[in-house]
Amino acid sequence: MLDRFFAPLLTFATLIAGTIGFASALATYTPRNDEVLLAQGMPPEVVMLERVEIVARREQPTAQVAADTTKKATPAPESRGVRLLRARD
Numbered sequence: 001m002l003d004r005f006f007a008p009l010l011t012f013a014t015l016i017a018g019t020i021g022f023a024s025a026l027a028t029y030t031p032r033n034d035e036v037l038l039a040q041g042m043p044p045e046v047v048m049l050e051r052v053e054i055v056a057r058r059e060q061p062t063a064q065v066a067a068d069t070t071k072k073a074t075p076a077p078e079s080r081g082v083r084l085l086r087a088r089d
Contacts, residue, residue, distance in 0.1 A: 034044045 037044055
């Protein structure tokens with residue numbers, strides 16, 4: 001019985017809180033600095049950064065690493081609590 005009152009109350013409270021939040025954001029809006037400069041006809045300041053070149057090389061796996069990755073053992077299905085049933089001939 002309580003959930004019939006609580007769910008709509010929570011829905012309307014969320015709707016009212018969202019409306020108040022949106023209205024307060026609109027009321028306190030101030031334009032950013034670049035928007036003010038563009039409105040006055042002044043172009044925004046452009047900053048050029050140095051060019052950065054990134055070089056990376058992929059290492060070739062050694063024989064030991066390649067052998068270790070191929071020999072990973074997987075646990076038997078029975079060890080996980082699963083019993084396998086085989087079909088009868």
